[in-house]
Amino acid sequence: MSQSVRTGTLINAQDPLDDVESGELGLPVTDLADRLWHVFISMRTGLALILFLALLGLVGALVAQVPAGLAADPVSYRQWLEGVRPKYGGWTNVLDALGLFAVFSSVWFKGTVVLLSTSLVACSINRTPLLWRQAVHPRTVVSHGFLEHAPLAEQINSAAAPAAASAALEQQLRARGYRTIAGADGRDLALYADRFRWAPFGTVVAHLSLIFILAGAVLGTTGFRVEDFAITVGSRVAVGNGTSLEVEAVSFSDSYYEDGRPSDYASRLVVYDGGVPVAEQTIRVNDPLRYGDVTFFQSFFGPAADVRVVNATGGAVFEGGVPLMWGSADETKSIGRFGVPDTNLVVYVVGVASGRVDPTIQAGQMQFEVYEGNATTPIAVEVVDQGQQVEIAGLGFTFERERQYTGLIASRDPGAPLVWLGTILLVGGVALVFFFPSRRLWARIRPASGGSAIQVAAITRHDVTFEAAFGSLIDDVRRGLDPAPGA
Amino acid sequence: MFKMSEYSFVAGLLAAGLAFLCYAVAMILARSSGAQRQTLAAAGAGGGTVTMTGSRGAAQLATYGTLIAWLAFAFLAASLVFRTIAVGHGPFSNMYEFSVSFAWGAIGVYLYFERRYHLRTLGLVVLPIAIALLVYATTIPANADPLVPALQNNLLLTVHVATAIVAYGSFSVAFGAALMYLIQPETGRRGLPRPAILDEISYRAVVIGFPFLTLVIVLGALWAEVAWGRYWGWDPKETASLVTWLIYGAYLHARVVRAWHGRRAAWLLVVGFGATLFTYFGNYFFQGLHSYAGLD
Ligand code: HEM
Numbered sequence: 001m002s003q004s005v006r007t008g009t010l011i012n013a014q015d016p017l018d019d020v021e022s023g024e025l026g027l028p029v030t031d032l033a034d035r036l037w038h039v040f041i042s043m044r045t046g047l048a049l050i051l052f053l054a055l056l057g058l059v060g061a062l063v064a065q066v067p068a069g070l071a072a073d074p075v076s077y078r079q080w081l082e083g084v085r086p087k088y089g090g091w092t093n094v095l096d097a098l099g100l101f102a103v104f105s106s107v108w109f110k111g112t113v114v115l116l117s118t119s120l121v122a123c124s125i126n127r128t129p130l131l132w133r134q135a136v137h138p139r140t141v142v143s144h145g146f147l148e149h150a151p152l153a154e155q156i157n158s159a160a161a162p163a164a165a166s167a168a169l170e171q172q173l174r175a176r177g178y179r180t181i182a183g184a185d186g187r188d189l190a191l192y193a194d195r196f197r198w199a200p201f202g203t204v205v206a207h208l209s210l211i212f213i214l215a216g217a218v219l220g221t222t223g224f225r226v227e228d229f230a231i232t233v234g235s236r237v238a239v240g241n242g243t244s245l246e247v248e249a250v251s252f253s254d255s256y257y258e259d260g261r262p263s264d265y266a267s268r269l270v271v272y273d274g275g276v277p278v279a280e281q282t283i284r285v286n287d288p289l290r291y292g293d294v295t296f297f298q299s300f301f302g303p304a305a306d307v308r309v310v311n312a313t314g315g316a317v318f319e320g321g322v323p324l325m326w327g328s329a330d331e332t333k334s335i336g337r338f339g340v341p342d343t344n345l346v347v348y349v350v351g352v353a354s355g356r357v358d359p360t361i362q363a364g365q366m367q368f369e370v371y372e373g374n375a376t377t378p379i380a381v382e383v384v385d386q387g388q389q390v391e392i393a394g395l396g397f398t399f400e401r402e403r404q405y406t407g408l409i410a411s412r413d414p415g416a417p418l419v420w421l422g423t424i425l426l427v428g429g430v431a432l433v434f435f436f437p438s439r440r441l442w443a444r445i446r447p448a449s450g451g452s453a454i455q456v457a458a459i460t461r462h463d464v465t466f467e468a469a470f471g472s473l474i475d476d477v478r479r480g481l482d483p484a485p486g487a
Numbered sequence: 488m489f490k491m492s493e494y495s496f497v498a499g500l501l502a503a504g505l506a507f508l509c510y511a512v513a514m515i516l517a518r519s520s521g522a523q524r525q526t527l528a529a530a531g532a533g534g535g536t537v538t539m540t541g542s543r544g545a546a547q548l549a550t551y552g553t554l555i556a557w558l559a560f561a562f563l564a565a566s567l568v569f570r571t572i573a574v575g576h577g578p579f580s581n582m583y584e585f586s587v588s589f590a591w592g593a594i595g596v597y598l599y600f601e602r603r604y605h606l607r608t609l610g611l612v613v614l615p616i617a618i619a620l621l622v623y624a625t626t627i628p629a630n631a632d633p634l635v636p637a638l639q640n641n642l643l644l645t646v647h648v649a650t651a652i653v654a655y656g657s658f659s660v661a662f663g664a665a666l667m668y669l670i671q672p673e674t675g676r677r678g679l680p681r682p683a684i685l686d687e688i689s690y691r692a693v694v695i696g697f698p699f700l701t702l703v704i705v706l707g708a709l710w711a712e713v714a715w716g717r718y719w720g721w722d723p724k725e726t727a728s729l730v731t732w733l734i735y736g737a738y739l740h741a742r743v744v745r746a747w748h749g750r751r752a753a754w755l756l757v758v759g760f761g762a763t764l765f766t767y768f769g770n771y772f773f774q775g776l777h778s779y780a781g782l783d
Contacts, residue, residue, distance in 0.1 A: 297716035
């Protein structure tokens with residue numbers, strides 16, 4: 001019996017007593033929909049899908065994955081691919097063709113997730129009525145055969161009359177937190193008892209929670225995430241992406257350990273919505289600013305230059321901070337970039353990286369490199385001192401002062417609440433299943449010569465805790481009742 | 488305080504080694520005297536549930552082993568407490584601290600199971616895992632570097648890693664039981680715990696480990712959201728922990744599928760523990776955001 005309990009179909013594994021068929025019995029599988037349904041509710045399918053997903057995950061952890069920003073742009077992707085080619089050699093093209101450099105957006109991954117979700121929903125639909133029935137309308141009277149052959153089965157012979165014996169058993173069960181339902185079968189009394197009868201719904205909750213999480217993740221793709229949102233201290237930058245928000249970095253501070261690693265860095269931000277200040281906060285790592293569903297995270301920082309560009313009549317055409325966000329290949333220079341409004345001029349602002357020396361650019365100086373459109377050679381390269389103006393293409397360029405910039409991540413994730421709800425349900429559901437084990441037992445009290453015979457039986461999935469509890473229950477009942485004459 | 492922590496660490500390591508020796512010698516004694524016993528007990532209950540009762544000497548030695556294992560647990564706990572006092576935050580911020588915690592968790596979960604199931608044979612697998620972690624800890628720098636800003640969220644860091652220790656400890660025990668399951672035939676081998684018991688222990692250990700691993704991942708996601716602005720980013724360490732979670736999730740289902748029940752399920756636990764270690768040592772393979780101090 002114990003063997004069949006553990007290895008039978010799942011419905012049977014749950015409870016061989018509740019004669020609810022999984023549909024596997026009886027119904028002939030006639031049409032495709034039916035057949036599909038059976039595939040999806042099958043644990044083997046579920047198992048295969050989970051393992052395949054794990055395999056894809058392993059690939060994703062071991063094979064270099066293209067950064068999300070590059071994947072969308074074919075040119076950058078090619079470049080990235082050439083970068084990893086030395087590492088993967090001849091496999092590069094194979095991995096690329098299979099989409100394994102972007103596993104988590106590949107059809108393999110998405111397809112498996114869709115199939116798994118379908119299976120999860122199907123399993124839940126299939127099982128919920130059964131669990132409901134077991135919790136609300138359990139079968140209270142069981143056969144003799146079951147009482148004799150159940151994995152846990154005991155008989156107590158007592159001098160007490162059946163009603164008294166039944167009451168004694170009931171009392172012991174209640175004391176242990178069981179709910180009891182009394183019944184009768186002919187002249188015999190029946191007693192059913194269960195504990196944590198709602199706990200099996202934990203599996204349904206856990207399964208459906210995964211659907212919430214996945215739905216949240218899908219919804220999240222309608223938001224945005226800007227990872228390199230740099231603001232020079234003293235400047236105000238529009239967030240864009242369909243919002244009417246702007247962010248001003250009022251101040252920035254950083255401090256370091258003796259070994260030079262940062263110990264803390266923080267930015268004072270003001271958020272404007274439609275030009276009106278709506279939020280102000282100092283943010284640091286682990287302490288973001290949230291406004292509505294948009295969040296600003298402290299991410300990185302570095303040097304910046306305040307730059308002013310004037311036209312022939314002295315009118316300012318550009319005025320603002322340029323974050324020197326990029327480094328030169330040899331890491332000696334920090335580079336920023338801006339476009340001059342209403343022209344096709346692109347300006348690179350180059351400074352010396354902190355702690356480095358450069359033969360052409362001194363500390364306190366900046367170099368302007370001005371390009372026309374996509375040209376690859378600059379029309380001018382000028383190194384300037386602070387406050388000094390240079391003429392390039394009829395415009396006057398001034399490096400006004402050195403600044404710092406703060407690098408933020410700005411993101412809006414409309415799916416996040418759903419994901420968090422899902423994770424709460426997941427943890428709750430799993431905890432419910434495992435920490436509140438649902439227990440059920442059945443008893444039949446027969447009148448016997450000189451008293452009664454009490455048969456008690458339960459199913460267990462090899463659970464010593466329950467086996468011990470069952471043993472102590474039987475002992476206590478036995479002790480509380482006078483033994484049957486001659487026993 | 489650092490000194491106290493180091494002394495306790497060494498004491499813990501020695502005690503773990505000694506406990507293992509006791510168990511191993513007791514096991515050998517029990518097996519050699521088992522031949523005489525065979526005729527008496529005919530491989531009854533004694534040979535199955537409670538091993539190492541082969542001779543009085545073996546039983547005594549095994550009892551000492553347990554006592555010393557508790558000592559190892561206590562020394563390591565003391566080492567972690569001293570270190571917490573010394574560095575001012577939970578001992579979970581570099582590979583050294585995490586390895587000691589992992590070993591401590593593995594011994595703790597093992598002792599819990601030993602109390603419940605009286606199966607010291609498991610210690611023959613779990614203690615070496617703990618010892619290996621502790622020896623590994625001696626090879627990496629133990630200095631307490633100050634925390635980079637991302638690691639400065641004390642509460643989340645502490646809970647995230649503390650739950651990981653329980654999960655990893657449980658998976659070590661599940662692995663130990665699965666290994667014992669796999670090295671014997673379906674019908675069992677004398678001197679080793681019965682396969683059915685081992686199967687149950689594995690399951691019980693996963694029943695503890697799986698919810699905790701779920702919590703580890705959820706807390707990790709929460710932390711990633713607070714620190715990096717996203718709850719999930721397919722960082723290799725995140726991915727590896729998800730793979731581990733999926734394998735144990737698969738195990739929970741495999742156990743009730745006919746073709747998978749038994750050996751294949753036990754293999755999943757071996758693979759799952761491999762994934763656990765892979766996640767744990769992942770810092771060496773991946774260059775993700777999960778860089779701890781002490782590895783640079
Ligand atoms: C990643 C996906 C999944 C997770 C995390 C998950 C989680 C769980 C957990 C924690 C349990 C409780 C296990 C126990 O009591 O030992 C469970 C049971 C169950 N799962 Fe899943 N599950 C997943 C996918 C699926 C799928 C796809 C199916 C359907 C084919 C399924 C069907 C079931 C059934 C029927 C049970 C009840 C098993 C029993 O009563 O012993 N699960 N699941």
